[in-house]
Amino acid sequence: MMAEEAASPALLKDILGTSALETIADAGATASARFDRPTLLRSAADGLDALSIMERVRHIAGALHTALRWSYPEALDVIRAMAPHLTHAFQAMAVTEYVARYGLDDFDRSMDVLAELTRFGSAEFAIRPFLAADTPRALVTMMRWTDSEDEHVRRLASEGARPRLPWAARVPALKADPTLASPILEALRTDASLYVRKSVANHLNDIAKDRPDWLLDRLAGWSQDNPRTGWIVRHALRTLIKQGEPRALALIGVGHGAAATVLRFAIVPETVCLGDSISIAAELVSDSRDDQRLVVDYRIHYARAAGKTAPKVFKFKTFELAANETVTMMIAQTIRDFSTRRHYPGRHRVELIVNGQTMAEAAFDLVPG
Known part of the structure; x- marks a missing residue:
């Protein structure tokens, strides 16, 4: 949903349009004859x-x-009964938001209901006011959720406590100390569900942006003999790996720098208009008698207003380069605007980064269409 390929804001908000209101209203009427x-x-x-x-x-x-004109506990019963009749996660999020806005005075009951509702549409946003109101109390409950048989509840334990959860209100205590939920992450580091592991990795990646040394120390103590843990470690370190952090590279079995030579690095075409695609091609040859693991990224320095640039790193390829082997890589990227990035005409430098070190550079020019 937050990826660059996500729907435009205009389409996204239409998910909660007139037809969605009808569905929510029908769910309420089905749940209780008293529903207005x-x-x-x-x-x-x-x-x-x-x-x-x-x-x-x-x-x-x-x-x-306004439609639930009775006591909060009675309203919760209706909310719970509505959820199975909703047809989209965003509809369910509106229902969980009711709990977030009106349930703080009934803390434990509301938390239990959010755990029940999260399988219909993640309650990760609705949990934030409870974390902000009483962080220790909320985290104790969320720690219990890590033992749930429901992967949605286990994921909520991690996702709801992310320090930098996209679109969500910041929790002051987590902003001051983003490691407060670390016992939850420890409990979930070998979780069988990829859905849960993705959340744990994203949570850890949030921490990497504020407390990189803490994260590196913690992950260094995690055995990666379990492939589930190894997967989390690799994805949790993605920001630090893109930055070429030597300890992060070492944790995924990669040396800082590579014994290799770049034979070719090129951008085709070298001049494009907005909406066009570029091909990025690289050819590397091993200079080593031993096999080596390579993490190859590329960094585009996007032209900005007033002659400034804004760099962004993208994944290219991670692979084993055999001794004396030559490998050719190619990737395509369309140059188009997103809600998070507007393109400006000008020279765009592109760097090839191998195991954290810049090894080649090329460029393309974006011109008005």
């Missing part, structure tokens, strides 16, 4: 068009509050 379906539809539709996707989530939660 007309009030929900009227309140949720009011001002909806101007809102972004996450603003719609919060807006619909407020509309649910």
